[in-house]
Amino acid sequence: MNPQTRNWLITGISRGLGRSLAEAVLARGDTVIGTSRSGRADLPDSPRLQVLRLDVADPEQIRPALRQALEFRPRLDVVVNNAGYGLLGAVEEVETTASYELFAANFFGAYHLIQQLLPLLRAQRSGHILNISSIAAVAPQAGSGLYAASKAALEGMSESLAAELAPLGIRLSIVEPGALRTDFLSAQSLQVATRIIDDYAQSSGRARQRFSQLAGQQPGDPELAAQAILELVDAPQPPLRLLLGSDALQRARIKLAQMAGDIDRWEGLTRSIDYVEATA
Numbered sequence: 001m002n003p004q005t006r007n008w009l010i011t012g013i014s015r016g017l018g019r020s021l022a023e024a025v026l027a028r029g030d031t032v033i034g035t036s037r038s039g040r041a042d043l044p045d046s047p048r049l050q051v052l053r054l055d056v057a058d059p060e061q062i063r064p065a066l067r068q069a070l071e072f073r074p075r076l077d078v079v080v081n082n083a084g085y086g087l088l089g090a091v092e093e094v095e096t097t098a099s100y101e102l103f104a105a106n107f108f109g110a111y112h113l114i115q116q117l118l119p120l121l122r123a124q125r126s127g128h129i130l131n132i133s134s135i136a137a138v139a140p141q142a143g144s145g146l147y148a149a150s151k152a153a154l155e156g157m158s159e160s161l162a163a164e165l166a167p168l169g170i171r172l173s174i175v176e177p178g179a180l181r182t183d184f185l186s187a188q189s190l191q192v193a194t195r196i197i198d199d200y201a202q203s204s205g206r207a208r209q210r211f212s213q214l215a216g217q218q219p220g221d222p223e224l225a226a227q228a229i230l231e232l233v234d235a236p237q238p239p240l241r242l243l244l245g246s247d248a249l250q251r252a253r254i255k256l257a258q259m260a261g262d263i264d265r266w267e268g269l270t271r272s273i274d275y276v277e278a279t280a
Helices: 016-027 059-072 096-124 145-168 204-214 222-234 246-265 267-271
Strands: 007-011 031-036 049-053 078-081 086-088 128-132 171-177 190-192 241-244
Touching: 007 016, 007 096, 016 031, 016 222, 031 059, 049 059, 059 096, 078 096, 086 096, 086 145, 086 204, 096 128, 096 145, 128 145, 128 222, 145 171, 171 222, 171 246, 222 241, 241 246, 246 267
Parallel strands: 007 031, 007 078, 031 049, 078 128, 086 190, 128 171, 171 241
Antiparallel strands: none
C-alpha cells in the first residue's frame, strides 16, 4: 500500500455528504469502509470499498460491524461519524420518543462507535476522528431545538475528547456544515413533528416554510464540502472546528457577536458573585 494512502471508516454513506465524501476518498486512492442501515450504497464496486450494514442508533450492532471492518483493514486512519438525521419542530411539539430516537442516532451513535474504536486508535498512537455536526449546534434557530441539542451534545463531548486524545497522537475535528444541496431536507433524512401548535406559527411554523422553500436551493455543494474535508485531514495542524459554507460562516459570526455583547453588558453582574476576600 502506498504509505500516503489512508483507511477511512465513514458512517452513513448511502446519501448526502457521506456519499460525496466516500466518492472523493475513493477517487484519490484511499480505502473506504462505509456503513448504511441497509448495508448497501449506490457507489461503484471497488476493491478499496467495503459497505457494512449498521444502524448506529443500535449499540448492539456496532461491535460486530467493527469486527468486519477490521478484518477488511486492520488499521484505521480516519473515522467519520456522519450518520444521523434532522428533526424539525418546536420543542413542545416534538414527541419524547422522537427526541430519544434522535439522540440515539445523532449523539449516542457516535459516542458508542468512538468508545469501541479508541483502544485501536490508542494502540496505533494515531488517527483522526471527524465528527460531523451542524451550524445548528453553534447558532440554533426556531424549529430545530432538539436537532441542535443533539449536535451540541456531540460537540461538547468532542471538545473534551480532543483534549484527552491530543497527548496520544490522535486528532479530532468537528465539522459544522451549513445547508448543503443534498436530500437532507427530504423525508429520508428529515423528520417533522406531527403535532402542530398554532402559537408557534410565527417561529417554528415559519421555519417549516423556510426549509420547504430551501429544498433544492441550498447554497452548499456537497462535493466541494467533501474536498474541503480532504484538505482538513491532509493539514499538518487541522483545526478543532471547520465551518463549511458561507451561510454557516455568517450564522457563526452573528452568534459570536451576540455572545460577546451579552458578556460585555453583563460583566458587572457576572463578577458580582465572587467571594470578596477579607481585608486585614
